[in-house]
Amino acid sequence: MVEFTLNGEAQKLDVPPDTPLLWVLRDHLGMTGTRFGCGIGQCGACTVHFNGQPMRSCQLPAAALAGSQITTIEALSHVVQEAWLEHQVPQCGYCQSGQLMAAAALLDRNPRPSDDDIDAWMTNLCRCATYQRIRSAIHAAAATLPEPEPEVPEELDDAGETDGEGEE
C-alpha cells in the first residue's frame, strides 16, 4: 500500500512497489495526460512534478511515492500554458504535457531564462521539433512574471556594507 498526494488529493493505492508512477497514473488512476514515450527516462514525455521537482514518472517506482506530493498536467495552472497557446507550440501534441511540466518548473526557478538556460533545462524530446516555439513561449511567459530580485553579492554583509577586507 502506498500513500501520497496527487494534485492535492490523498491517494492510497495497493500497487506492486516497482510499478512506475507513469503506469500508476495511466493504468490505475485513468489519468492519461502524462504520456508514455520511451519508458527509459530519455524523452521526458512522462514528466510530472515530484515534491516540486520535474521528474520522469517512468523512472519513479511506486515505493518512492510514500508521503510525496505529485502534480500532473491535469492540475498544472501556470502562465506558461497561456504562452503555449499564443505561440501555437503543440503540433501533434504527444510530448507537450511533459514539455509544459518541465517549462513551468524552469520558470518557477528562473523567471528570466536565457536561450542557453532553456536549452540546458528543456531536455524533453519533440518529434515535431517544436523547440523554437517552446523557447519563444517560455520567453513570452517569463515576460509576464515580475522582475527577479537583484542578487546581493556575498561579500556584502546584512547592513549592505563590505566586510572591510582591504579597507584601512
Ligand code: FES
Ligand atoms: S517515457 Fe519517461 S522519459 Fe520517456
Ligand code: FES
Ligand atoms: S508536438 Fe509532436 S512530438 Fe512534440
